[in-house]
Amino acid sequence: MHQEYTVVEGDFVNAGKASSSVKKTLKQLNVNPQVIKRVVVALYEAEVNAIAHAYGGTVSVDIDADKIRMVVADKGPGIPDIAWAMEEGHSTARPEVRDMGFGAGMGLPNMQKNVDHLNVTSEVGVGTTVEMEVKFV
Amino acid sequence: MTLKEIVDTLGATVALGQERLDMEVEHAFASDLMSDVLTLKDTPVLVTGLCNVQTIRTCDMATLDVIIFVRGKKPTDDMVELAEENDMVLICCPYSMFKACGLLYQAGLKPLY
Numbered sequence: 001m002h003q004e005y006t007v008v009e010g011d012f013v014n015a016g017k018a019s020s021s022v023k024k025t026l027k028q029l030n031v032n033p034q035v036i037k038r039v040v041v042a043l044y045e046a047e048v049n050a051i052a053h054a055y056g057g058t059v060s061v062d063i064d065a066d067k068i069r070m071v072v073a074d075k076g077p078g079i080p081d082i083a084w085a086m087e088e089g090h091s092t093a094r095p096e097v098r099d100m101g102f103g104a105g106m107g108l109p110n111m112q113k114n115v116d117h118l119n120v121t122s123e124v125g126v127g128t129t130v131e132m133e134v135k136f137v
Numbered sequence: 138m139t140l141k142e143i144v145d146t147l148g149a150t151v152a153l154g155q156e157r158l159d160m161e162v163e164h165a166f167a168s169d170l171m172s173d174v175l176t177l178k179d180t181p182v183l184v185t186g187l188c189n190v191q192t193i194r195t196c197d198m199a200t201l202d203v204i205i206f207v208r209g210k211k212p213t214d215d216m217v218e219l220a221e222e223n224d225m226v227l228i229c230c231p232y233s234m235f236k237a238c239g240l241l242y243q244a245g246l247k248p249l250y
Contacts, residue, residue, distance in 0.1 A: 015191060016195075037198075101189075104170055105172075106175070
């Protein structure tokens with residue numbers, strides 16, 4: 001099953017709609033609730049990042065019988081130092097992002113904790129792609 | 138303690154979920170930072186002063202069913218609608234975060250860590 005969503009820069013009103021939709025789908029598929037939580041927390045973090053830090057992007061989700069694969073690809077500005085961004089507490093969030101309760105530098109580390117596989121690639125001036133996979137069993 | 142006891146302790150009002158006040162809860166977490174809420178393992182109750190639609194979304198993702206808004210914050214209609222879709226309880230308390238947490242702790246609600 002393939003699902004695709006568009007996320008828009010700064011659109012905090014709709015931030016999380018893609019993750020919420022994926023949550024409903026996984027519930028309908030009777031996936032273990034603990035696994036659903038790991039999936040949607042990681043996806044929500046990535047979705048909020050694309051809205052808060054980037055110029056929007058796309059969320060692509062592929063659900064198989066035994067796993068879910070999620071790709072969040074944004075349109076830039078890109079991350080100059082991924083290793084730095086992966087450390088807890090490191091953030092470049094603007095004040096308006098912090099006003100929404102985000103920007104503590106917990107996003108990428110929290111994705112790492114919740115998924116079985118995480119790959120982050122980024123090119124400054126082009127964009128960042130976050131690939132995540134969670135096994136259902 | 139029950140949600141009804143929480144409401145009474147805080148002199149609070151219920152914006153959503155009046156019919157679920159007999160729900161028993163043991164632990165709570167307090168934060169205005171949703172990034173921290175997303176790192177929680179298991180707790181049904183969040184005490185927060187952050188009152189926007191992302192509070193509801195974050196609690197949906199983190200599987201928190203009960204939100205206690207402090208400092209007199211009131212959820213908007215959009216927030217209540219989204220919370221209703223996700224079977225949440227929304228409680229509004231006039232006290233500061235510090236006072237609300239102090240009263241709940243004194244009444245027996247336990248911290249998550």
